[in-house]
Amino acid sequence: MSNAPQIAEVAALVGDPARANILCALLGGRALTATELAVAAGVSPQTTSGHLGKLFAARLVVLMKQGRHRYYRLAGPQVGQMLESIMNVALAGPPRFQPKSRLDDELRLARTCYDHIAGMLGVGLAERMSARSLVILGEEAGEVTQAGMDFLSKLGVDLSFMRARRRVFCRPCLDWTERRLHIGGAVGAALAQRFFELAWIERVRDSRALTVTPAGRSGLAEFFDLSI
Amino acid sequence: MSNAPQIAEVAALVGDPARANILCALLGGRALTATELAVAAGVSPQTTSGHLGKLFAARLVVLMKQGRHRYYRLAGPQVGQMLESIMNVALAGPPRFQPKSRLDDELRLARTCYDHIAGMLGVGLAERMSARSLVILGEEAGEVTQAGMDFLSKLGVDLSFMRARRRVFCRPCLDWTERRLHIGGAVGAALAQRFFELAWIERVRDSRALTVTPAGRSGLAEFFDLSI
DNA sequence: GATTTATTTCGGTCGCTGCCGAAGCATTGA
DNA sequence: TCAATGCTTCGGCAGCGACCGAAATAAATC
Numbered sequence: 001m002s003n004a005p006q007i008a009e010v011a012a013l014v015g016d017p018a019r020a021n022i023l024c025a026l027l028g029g030r031a032l033t034a035t036e037l038a039v040a041a042g043v044s045p046q047t048t049s050g051h052l053g054k055l056f057a058a059r060l061v062v063l064m065k066q067g068r069h070r071y072y073r074l075a076g077p078q079v080g081q082m083l084e085s086i087m088n089v090a091l092a093g094p095p096r097f098q099p100k101s102r103l104d105d106e107l108r109l110a111r112t113c114y115d116h117i118a119g120m121l122g123v124g125l126a127e128r129m130s131a132r133s134l135v136i137l138g139e140e141a142g143e144v145t146q147a148g149m150d151f152l153s154k155l156g157v158d159l160s161f162m163r164a165r166r167r168v169f170c171r172p173c174l175d176w177t178e179r180r181l182h183i184g185g186a187v188g189a190a191l192a193q194r195f196f197e198l199a200w201i202e203r204v205r206d207s208r209a210l211t212v213t214p215a216g217r218s219g220l221a222e223f224f225d226l227s228i
Numbered sequence: 229m230s231n232a233p234q235i236a237e238v239a240a241l242v243g244d245p246a247r248a249n250i251l252c253a254l255l256g257g258r259a260l261t262a263t264e265l266a267v268a269a270g271v272s273p274q275t276t277s278g279h280l281g282k283l284f285a286a287r288l289v290v291l292m293k294q295g296r297h298r299y300y301r302l303a304g305p306q307v308g309q310m311l312e313s314i315m316n317v318a319l320a321g322p323p324r325f326q327p328k329s330r331l332d333d334e335l336r337l338a339r340t341c342y343d344h345i346a347g348m349l350g351v352g353l354a355e356r357m358s359a360r361s362l363v364i365l366g367e368e369a370g371e372v373t374q375a376g377m378d379f380l381s382k383l384g385v386d387l388s389f390m391r392a393r394r395r396v397f398c399r400p401c402l403d404w405t406e407r408r409l410h411i412g413g414a415v416g417a418a419l420a421q422r423f424f425e426l427a428w429i430e431r432v433r434d435s436r437a438l439t440v441t442p443a444g445r446s447g448l449a450e451f452f453d454l455s456i
Numbered sequence: 457g458a459t460t461t462a463t464t465t466c467g468g469t470c471g472c473t474g475c476c477g478a479a480g481c482a483t484t485g486a
Numbered sequence: 487t488c489a490a491t492g493c494t495t496c497g498g499c500a501g502c503g504a505c506c507g508a509a510a511t512a513a514a515t516c
Contacts, residue, residue, distance in 0.1 A: 002335060002436065003404065006318040007311065008248035015240030016474075017233055024232040034493060047475055049494050059321040068483040068492050075320075082317045083235065085310040090234040092306055093287040107230060140413040141369030141397030169369030176231065185368040208230065244504075262463060275505055277464050296462050296513040 013058055014086065018043045019051045023060070023074070027083055028208035029112045031064060031071035036206070080114030084173065091176050106209035108177045109228070110201065113208075116173070116188030117195065121212065121228065123175050125191075126182040128224045137172050137181050144168040144187060152187075155223060157194045161186050241286055242314065246271045247279045251288070251302070255311055256436035257340045259292060259299035264434070308342030312401065319404050334437035336405045337456070338429065341436075344401070344416030345423065349440065349456065351403050353419070354410040356452045365400045365409050372396040372415055380415075383451060385422045389414050 014020055018041040025032060025040035032040070038048035052072060055061045060079055064071040074080055110121035117125065129135045134148035144152070149168065153159055162168045171185030183191065195201045200216030203209075212220070212228050220226045242248055246269040253260060253268035260268070266276035280300060283289045288307055292299040302308055338349035345353065357363045362376035372380070377396065381387055390396045399413030411419065423429045428444030431437075440448070440456050448454045 002252050003315060003318065004248040004252040005245055006321075007252065007314050008243055008245045010314050010318040010321070011239045011241075011248065012243030013239075015236055015243035017236045018474080020232040020236035020239065024230050024235065035491095043474085044476060045493065046477085046495085050474080053494085057322070060317065070493070078313070078316050078320055082310075082313040085306070085313040086235050086238050087231060088306050089288065089310045090231065090238040092304070093234075093238070094285070104230075136395055138395065138397040140399040141371065143369065143371065143395070143397075167364055167366065167371070169366040169371075171368040246504080263461095271504085272506060273463070274465085274507085278504080281464085298463070 010058060010060070010082075013054060013060060014083070016051070018047065019055060022048070022051060022055070023079075023083055025208075026061065026072065026074045027080060027112075027114050028203070029073075029114050030203065031073040033069045033071055037072060040206070074114060077114065084113065087176050088174055106204060106207070106211075110210040110212060111208040112192065112203070112210060113173065113182075113184065115192060116182075116184050117192045117201070117210070118173070118175050118182055119177060119210075121201075121210070122182035122188075123178045123180045124226050124228075125224060126172075127180070128226050129183070132225075135170065135183065135187075137170075137183070139172065139181070142170045142172045142181075142183065144170060152191070155194060156198075157190050159190065161190070238286060238288070238310075241282060241288060242311070244279070246275065247283060250276070250279060250283070251307075251311055253436075254289065254300065254302045255308060255340075255342050256431070257302075257342050258431065259301040261297045261299055265300060268434075302342060305342065312341070315404050316402060334432060334435070334439075338438040338440060339436040340420065340431070340438060341401065341410075341412065343420060344410070344412050345420045345429070345438065346401070346403050346410055347405060347438075349429075349438070350410035350416075351406045351408045352454050352456075353452060354400075355408070356454050357411070360453075363398065363411065363415075365398075365411070367400065367409070370398045370400045370409075370411065372398060380419070383422060384426075385418050387418065389418070 014023060021041040022037050025037060034048055034052060035045060037052065038045045041048055041051070052061065056063055059075050061072045062075050108119055110117065110119040116122070126137060129148065130137055133145055134151050136143050136145060149159070168187065170183055170187035172181045173184035175182050198215070198219060199213055200219050201210045201212055204211055217228060220228065242251060249269040250265050253265060262276055262280060263273060265280065266273045269276055269279070280289065284291055287303050289300045290303050336347055338345065338347040344350070354365060357376065358365055361373055362379050364371050364373060377387070396415065398411055398415035400409045401412035403410050423444070426443070426447060427441055428447050429438045429440055432439055445456060448456065
């Protein structure tokens with residue numbers, strides 16, 4: 001009946017705590033070495049190796065050999081979106097313990113979500129851009145307006161993927177800390193990429209968290225009328 | 229670190245073959261009894277009861293008591309979307325065996341996808357409506373045009389959820405048999421509901437499959453210029 | 457009240473898999 | 487060539503959980 005077995009296979013892979021940790025670590029968007037992932041997962045390197053082998057066989061992650069390091073990253077945006085959708089369900093469920101930590105505060109403020117920006121920063125950007133009619137965001141879909149296109153290209157955002165398209169849609173993404181929408185998809189990815197280029201944001205080592213640089217603070221204030 | 233444990237918990241629930249069968253059966257959109265689900269899952273009623281208890285505790289399914297029957301259904305659209313996204317990843321992975329059956333052919337032709345129509349029928353509808361500029365579908369998002377609004381209300385589709393909104397977005401949904409887009413979200417749900425009201429389509433007993441009635445054939449030809 | 461049907465709870469078996477210690481490759485550097 | 491580092495493979499243990507038989511609860515029917 002249908003393809004339930006295949007769903008189960010993939011879900012079972014994500015269903016192990018150690019592997020879930022690995023995938024969440026990779027949700028930061030960076031490629032990480034097996035050893036880094038072992039630390040993130042909280043298990044030994046041998047065990048991690050086994051997990052990575054399975055994830056690789058199922059093509060949830062891809063491998064890049066570089067010298068004696070082996071870098072793993074998520075296989076693609078679909079995998080990131082799957083993790084997000086699971087998170088969405090998990091957080092709609094019964095309230096669970098989540099002891100707070102300093103890292104959590106950092107994550108709540110700003111973090112990468114595979115290829116775009118989430119957290120208060122992501123939500124704030126979406127809110128400001130909506131308010132100025134640069135984007136229109138609905139629960140199911142979103143669109144960049146003409147004014148938004150002009151704005152983004154003035155900012156230097158790479159819009160090459162928008163060529164040849166009459167409409168520029170973007171994927172709204174429900175933030176799990178704020179329970180509000182932010183901008184995902186190709187537009188969100190391009191925006192995040194540009195922010196890195198401008199050095200407005202920087203990755204926090206060994207974490208999905210982002211820090212906003214002083215240049216970022218002034219840039220965000222100037223272009224987005226947004227103060228962190 | 230982050231909320232990986234919660235992701236793992238939900239994924240582990242979906243990761244068991246019997247539970248995956250149950251959830252896929254419920255993806256048809258109907259509420260099913262525990263016994264029906266036991267048959268669908270291919271395990272004993274006792275075992276099914278245990279599974280349903282867990283799914284209920286995690287709020288992946290909801291329960292409706294009716295006499296001595298207990299009807300279960302998916303807890304909401306998020307759960308359906310999660311299953312779809314997992315399916316998406318599963319099918320992007322390594323090719324697997326899937327022995328074909330007559331039921332598979334029926335499913336391939338037309339089926340419900342939680343609350344909207346998928347399969348060749350769903351893809352065909354989306355394609356025809358796109359061609360006539362009633363909707364604009366992108367990979368990440370979609371929109372109903374003004375012409376589309378007029379068309380749908382002429383058809384008697386319930387557009388109440390569109391009131392008060394400037395734009396009517398709809399969620400594009402990648403079909404796992406056709407690998408092409410169809411219309412999901414609130415618009416897809418309203419369209420499917422109207423098709424049932426008009427008796428254009430009917431559910432096949434104990435399956436997600438749909439049959440197109442003679443009335444449906446002529447209606448689809450007339451309104452959508454679509455022949456099955 | 458007795459019987460049938462729908463569903464859950466209990467108890468015990470069994471298989472799978474995650475885990476780490478130890479050992480084995482592979483790559484880099486002295 | 488030898489050592490150090492990064493990562494994987496092998497082997498054995500231990501624990502969780504899916505499964506079903508048997509029995510208990512609940513609701514409808516006779």
